[in-house]
Amino acid sequence: MIRLEEVTKVFPDGTEAIREATFEVEQGEVCVLLGPSGCGKTTTMRVINRLIPITSGKIYIDGVDNSSIDEDELRRNIGYAIQDIGLFPHMTVRQNIETVPVLKGWPKAEREKRVEELLELMRMDPGEFMNRYPSELSGGQRQRVGVARSLGADPQILLMDEPFGAIDPITRIELQDEFLKIQRKIKKTIIFVTHDIYEAIKMGDRIALMNEGRLVQYDTPANLLYRPKNEFVEKFVGTDRALKGLQLIRVKELMCGSPPTVKTDEPAEAARECMEREGINQMVVICKAGKFLGWVEWTDLEKGEMVGEIMKPSSDFATIDAVLNEALSIMLSTRRNSLAIVNEDNGLAGVLSFDAIQEALGEMAQRGEIE
Amino acid sequence: MIEAWQFLMRNPEVVAGWTLEHLWIVLVACGFAVILGVPLGIYISGRGREHIADPVLYLAEIMMTVPSLALFGLVMAILASLGLRAIGFTPAIIALIIYAQLPILRNTYTAIRQVDPAMIEAGKGMGMNERQLLFKVKLPLSVPVIMAGVRNAVVMTIAIAAIAAIIGAGGLGKAIWWGLRGARMDLILVGGIGVSILGLLADAFMSRVERWVTPKGLRM
Incomplete structure (x- = not known):
């Protein structure tokens, strides 16, 4: 469980990236941070693993104030996935995936087992892909490895910054479907950043819609679509919400x-x-x-x-x-x-x-x- | 030309001796330059050290612009005033190390500063501390650029080492120097062509080394 209490972030140049954001993400839920660019969604994600220090407020992870945990220790226990460029080009798929297990000092046999497990979970053949370099993978495969890497040390919490961002729409839908399937198995608590409302409706149990650093509405996708809190939400959701509603129903x-x-x-x-x-x-x-x-x-x-x-x-x-x-x-x-x-x-x-x-x-x- | 060839044919072991001496000077100078320049470059590339980086790089640049002849003289003068031996191998090596600093230092610094911020964020986000970030991410990604600097330094040092013969360091420069004083064209040519060939070979060799030490995933 993640809880933000009146979190405010003011950057040294005076911009208020987050203004008194308060919300809670339940265990096993996917919370999508959504909003126009510059709304503070990425900053909100990064304060959770303290990549960005907050100005005031409190962030609790499973009830523990995150500022009381050693920075590196905190980050090793929170999975982190960014767009595909985040893979280390000089490391093989295996070395990338075992990054956090190595930092945590897992023995070799255990790491190898974990890498194989994760590649299989991502429906990639370990024998074929383990020793490849990121430059030898397709865009979709790289995204998969990125997600596998974030799951490396089996963290309970995942932060994902547009993890399916830089790929073609068809592969993207495929990866979203696959990820939802995996999430049903692994039940992680996930913070998912996107600017794509379709993706947000599809992936999120709850959506935190942000604008200019403020949390405008924190609700289920259905409520966001059909019970918008104010004009901004209504506009952001758009007039074609009937069509977007189709996103809520599974085949x-x-x-x-x-x-x-x-x-x-x-x-x-x-x-x-x-x-x-x-x-x-x-x-x-x-x-x-x-x-x-x-x-x-x-x-x-x-x-x-x-x-x-x-x-x-x-x-x-x-x-x-x-x-x-x-x-x-x-x-x-x-x-x-x-x-x-x-x-x-x-x-x-x-x-x-x-x-x-x-x-x-x-x-x-x-x-x-x-x- | 023919005289030079004849000289080489008659005294192969003398020319080989000069060449080996030359290589030894370059090897020692560049070895020390790398040992000094790479860590220094890494140090000044650290966060919050911009105020050190600028003057250090500026100083290295100034050193580069001093004519080599003058630098050798300067090193001699300083060593002499300290009461040390001002002639021969040691002062030559010192001057060459100073020369080789700029390409190594500058390339190390730029390479590390130019590592993709997304890489650093990924490393940090997964819980790497500063040291792990340096050794696991920044340095491996910087190797190609650092090595290009070292290659540059080696080729340059081969050329400048020829001048070091003036202060008695030996090497192929000795042939050129003697030739100039005695108006012996054959000696000048043997030294000059020798240094040029050495430079070309070293460049080719270093480009192999560069490829060899570059992490496999970056070679595409």
């Missing part, structure tokens, strides 16, 4: 978890019977192992004997952790009113239909969450 909440499916080696006739029974004009095709392969359509049923001959292979799908507007944009690009949803190992997890999305939006409108 798995809306998808149909047991859709009718056919396998490639079944006759087309079986598909026709099933479509007639269900009143649908397309069906998901899977392989024997349950992996998603494509679709078979009503109009194609005459064209062959077996499903395998008439199916339309497809690689457009969303993962179960995707949020609704990501799924929607994939769906729109496929020009199909259903989207296959897959789990971690590409097995079919369900189907999301456009009707289900509309229905959910209708309910939200009734509850007054969107206008």
Whole structure:
């Protein structure tokens, strides 16, 4: 648990970076610090591990005043991830990840085990990547290593400064999904800095919206969107908050978890019977192992004997952790009113239909969450 | 030219002796210059030491602008006034160390000051103290630039050491000096060409060393 009490930071040149900020981050929660550039969000993150000393106020970490802990000791117990440039170019992936364990004096065997563990957690093959240098990695891989490094000594608290900042949008969404999955397993207390409201809504359990050094609203993403405290919040959230609200809903909440499916080696006739029974004009095709392969359509049923001959292979799908507007944009690009949803190992997890999305939006409108 | 070749053919062991002597002078001078310059450069690059860094670098620059002949004379004069031997190897080495200071000192200082602030923040944020930050982050990242300074110093010292023969330090400069006094063209050429070849070889060698000591991840 992290608690800030009336924290104020005035820089020597007179700028007030933080003005009397008071808020609390619960154990295991992700708190996103959000706001326009220069609002003090990064400074707020850095005062927690004392990279920046505060002018007045108190910061408690698990009830202990952070100014009473030795600086270096404090930082070794708080994970720290910055944009990918933060990796040391002269160190291998392994050496980067074991930075804090080395500082803490862990024995070699334990460090090696930890590095392997973390690379596996990040879905990177330790044998392949351990001895590479950052310059031999892709942008997304570097970000992964950066996150792995911040988890090096298994800290209970993580500070992340736009950790998915400098990468392309697709890899970014992938990393966000992966990170949420990991967070469900590791349950760290996380302070996450971003200027991207979409990212904030997706990643945060709570969002601290800041402006000119002041904490304007500290709330759940839904409340920030639908119960803005004042004009600034309203403006920052924007008029398209209905669209942003899609960010609050995860695909798995809306998808149909047991859709009718056919396998490639079944006759087309079986598909026709099933479509007639269900009143649908397309069906998901899977392989024997349950992996998603494509679709078979009503109009194609005459064209062959077996499903395998008439199916339309497809690689457009969303993962179960995707949020609704990501799924929607994939769906729109496929020009199909259903989207296959897959789990971690590409097995079919369900189907999301456009009707289900509309229905959910209708309910939200009734509850007054969107206008 | 032909006379120079003939001289070399007739007295190979004499020329080899001068060359080795020359190399020895350069090695000793540069060795001391590195031992002195790198730590000093690191020291003045520290936080809150800007007020020391400026005058130190300025002084090194001034030393560079003193003509080498005058510097040798100056070192002789100072040693003599202290009652020490003012001729030969030692005064030559002292003058050369002073000369080699600037490239080493300046490159060390700039290299460390120019380490990406994000690297320093990452190190600090993970709990490195000042010493760990220096040895684990700043120095390894500075190696290429520091080595470029050392390479510079070595090549320069080879050239200036030729002048050191005037105060009796020996080396290939001796051939040039004798040649000039006795109007012996062959000697002048042997010394002059020898120093040039030595400089080129040293430059090539140092660039290999530079690559070799650069951390692997930085070599791309």
